[in-house]
Amino acid sequence: MAERPSWNSAYQGSPPWDVGRPQPDFVRLAEAGELVGRVLDVGCGTGEQVMLAATHGAEAMGVDIAELAIQRAREKAEERGIHATFQVADAMHLDRLGRQFDVITDSGLFHVFSDDERPAFVTSLRSVLRPGGMYYMMCFSDRQPGDWGPRRVSKAEIRASFTDGWSVRSIEPAQFVIAIESERAQAWLATIERV
Numbered sequence: 001m002a003e004r005p006s007w008n009s010a011y012q013g014s015p016p017w018d019v020g021r022p023q024p025d026f027v028r029l030a031e032a033g034e035l036v037g038r039v040l041d042v043g044c045g046t047g048e049q050v051m052l053a054a055t056h057g058a059e060a061m062g063v064d065i066a067e068l069a070i071q072r073a074r075e076k077a078e079e080r081g082i083h084a085t086f087q088v089a090d091a092m093h094l095d096r097l098g099r100q101f102d103v104i105t106d107s108g109l110f111h112v113f114s115d116d117e118r119p120a121f122v123t124s125l126r127s128v129l130r131p132g133g134m135y136y137m138m139c140f141s142d143r144q145p146g147d148w149g150p151r152r153v154s155k156a157e158i159r160a161s162f163t164d165g166w167s168v169r170s171i172e173p174a175q176f177v178i179a180i181e182s183e184r185a186q187a188w189l190a191t192i193e194r195v
Helices: 005-010 024-031 050-054 067-080 093-098 118-128 155-161
Strands: 038-042 059-064 087-090 101-107 129-140 166-177 182-193
Touching: 024 101, 024 129, 024 166, 038 050, 038 067, 038 093, 050 059, 050 067, 050 093, 050 101, 059 067, 059 093, 067 087, 093 118, 093 129, 101 118, 118 129, 155 166, 155 182
Parallel strands: 038 059, 038 101, 059 087, 101 129
Antiparallel strands: 129 182, 166 182
């Protein structure tokens, strides 16, 4: 598997998205009973959303292409006494996991893909999400002012990416907690069902 060196190197320090706790919008989903069954977090980083799902009773797994992030996630889960699985894997080839999931979470991965990469990513998600399964995706929003940070994504782009075989249930305003300047970044939280 070809590794994207920039992702691994991001974890040699403290990337702005690694805030040491799950994103509040995913906490609300967990508390509402939405992160249950077999849950996969794609682009899991150091595993906060995975451990959140696990502590709410899910059989939780996280994948990331950055080996250093997965190593840190495993260490944190062990320190906290949380049973979760972490694996180095490419989100563009989730079929290689050889598993099906009831729920997939995505906190900040979707927006890193180019227009050309998105269809392959959506196909990869479809390959491991069971019919009727839910994909909860939080991405950087076009409502965010300025030009720092990742690429902005519009509601229309989300809807256009999830057409055939998907049902976009909702796209709601959300906020990422980030580790720079004690700020929050504007996001979309999309609830998308595989049909």
